[in-house]
Amino acid sequence: MTFRPGVRGLDRRAFLGLTGAVGVGAAVTACGGPIVTKNGSGTSSTIKPPDFSGVKPASKITFWTDNPGSSQQVTQQIIDKFTAQTKIQVELVTAGSNYDQIAQKFQTARVGGGVPDLIVLSDVWWFRYYLQGSIIPLDTALTAAGIDPDDYVPTFFNDYRYGGHQWAVPWARSTPLFYYNKNHWRTAGLPDRAPMTWEEFSEWAPRLQSVTGRTGAQHAFEYTSSVNTPAWVDQSMLWGEGAALSAADSFKLTIDAPEVVSVFQRIQDNIRVHKWAIMAGSNEANDFSAGAASATWGSTGSSVGIQKTATFEIGVGFLPGGSKVRQPVCPTGGAGLGIAAQSSPAKQLAAAKFIAYLTNAENTVTFGEATGYLPVRTKVDTAALRKANPLVGTPLEQLARTRSQDWARVFIPGADTAMTQSITQICNSGADVHKTLTQLQETVQGLYTRQVEPKIS
Template sequence: MTSSPTRHSRPVSRRGLLGMAALGAGAVALSACAGPATASSGASSATANTDGPDFSGVTPATTITFWSNHPGNSEDVTKQIIAKFKDATGITVNLVTAGSTYEDVAQKFQTAQAGGTLPDVVVFSDVWWFRYFMQDSIIPLTSVLKAADVDTSDYREGLFADYQYKGAQYAVPWARSTPLFYYNKKHWSAAGLPDRAPATWDEFAEWAPKLQAANNGTQYVYEHPALADYAGWTLQNILWGYGSGWSAKDSFDITCDSDASVKALQYVQDSVYKGKWAGVASTSGTDDMAAGAISATLGSTGSLVGVQKTAAGKFEVGVGFLPGGPVTKSPVCPTGGSGVGIPKKIPAANQLAAAKFIGFLTNPENTVAFSAATGYMPVRKSADVTSLLAKNPLIGTAIKQLEVTRTQDYARVFLPGADQEMAKSVAQIVTKEADVKSTMTALRSTLENIFNTQVKSHI
């Protein structure tokens, strides 16, 4: 690969990247997805106090509002937790459906900053919270969580640290996930396959003809997840397995057109056009798998319980770690999901009540209940998962996979609009059989332009 203008003589750390983002509005839009503008008049004043406001003498409000998109079909279990919270504290929480996606919530929250009614607790994904920090629209949580008697040392360190910046904590993990490999055990048995996920994608390519020959009544053996939502996220798995990525590890060196990346994405294209055993989900691969229309797909752990309910009585669902590649077998799994935080421009009484609710929402007992209802991972170290695993052992696979996860590529999560560009490029490859090398070279040019025009000058 020719010399890239994005190469650095000194690597930029994740924390260093976040630090440079506060230097000016040009880097404010650092995120995987398009959405509300995040520019502010200067560096966020939230950096002035890493602990957050002083809550001495503050009495918590008796009524607060929680905005959520109900990740993992979590509305019912969230309502149950809210009811228990009122019984325990007397505080009423009004749950508001603020949209169906994290982007919907972000847009609604952005609009509210301009004069609408703000929530007291808001949900946002691990790649969205920094937008809110840059808007100076959320508070550091250390002081308020302490005032609310929330034991922050009990959160899983890796998940809790995803929301930290310059020593401050801006959210608490809630609906956290990794992708899983989902498969139909009935189809696996009919094809004479071992009851497990493939160890590598090459192994799955060997299994695919056997699944086809089993005549399971499926259109495809496998569906690549819907491109608009998942291409940039899940395809990191295959790219990493081939020893590459959208960008080099912990770097802005764009590597989507490297020889290794081209081989990885050629595998993806060949699965559709050459092997003819794979398709591309139009909306949800896990829904198609649960309906028996395909034999396997990748999907969030947050889809697990829903898939099991849909498949109940028809076939048994199997899950496993994401497959490795010819170069790297582990770690090849990214994390994802959402946390909850507190807006800045609301009364201190509401902020304190919000912190009490966040602590209750994510306490050991409720994180297990939430996991049982959705498939998301328990976020507390002290959570007793015995009953959870006894009821649904597959959730244990998601928890174990936490130990072999990898930080997402900078190119996906820190270049504004990059996720959509990746999805468009992958769509060319898997729906129009475009040349992989030239498509990835064009994507590299696009990503480098985003970096050079919006990020580079702030490093």
């Protein structure tokens, strides 16, 4: 069976160049980074992809990653097979525990030396590297490596397109899912499915909470922890109510809009008034696996780990809709692969060949089986993947119901961190919702004014 999603992702690369990165403004200027304009045109048309004519791939490259989805072992297995076939050695380096740490280390290496040849980057972080001029356009590299762009899932591949060039290739891509404990569901007498809407779950939650003595659960639901990225999934609840963190395809912030305040007030009430929900302390997936919560939401990249550690039957479903919008309310996430500009042509070519192998039809399934991430190629047999991971069918189907994230979160440096702090105050400290979101609006507006607006003309 060939996997072909029904819809293409929105082509939002035309405006990614509008944003900068925390602490990289000086570096962009010093390195002669792309000049960007309000319509995202900039000087991309003058960028010339490397010429690999006559270039022979290097015998060794370095790959920096955070091993998304506990993927170090399976990635190393793929590397070993690649080396056996091509004689190209790939040094796998754990350069951080998350994308932020890798970005900081990469920034330091660009100045002090020791940059990797290949680097993992998130779908909402790659433009930081682009603005620095620290990754190459991959057009000629993909051709030299024999990669057919049309063979990738369009919604993933197009995320890294800007100014007529391709800047990364999708690798460990995901969507959030609604996870539920089927044992708790049965005890509470609920239908064996995820709720269609949050209104429906709010009716179910007291029933789940009322049987905690029999299920051992402490709460009916756990929201994303403060150490993860709560604003990523919280957007789905906003979208369901026709709200957003910023106006569509715009930097016009709407963080303190009445509809947004209403959603976060509901979240706070579920935690502090109704007391059937909680914001996870460290990792909602681990708490759910331990049976401490009847339900949670989390990345598909957590599905394999949850299945390995949970002692109960797991159910999954699409993210619930809201009272105004049922679908699409699901954001995508995950990581891609970029090639360093400071690397030599020979190493860049070797890196491209490794990308081709790492993300080919066979290995994208192998990677998905081990981690829970979704296949990034279209021509794959999902039957094997579904057999290895019974939960994967749901996110594959949910791909057609995804939407691009709000500019306020993903295109303004530092905004997501500020949002996490505010959401944590609302959930854990009982902070006044309207006042907190008004202050957050001012903070994010300041970040935009200082770090984004000066870079656009």
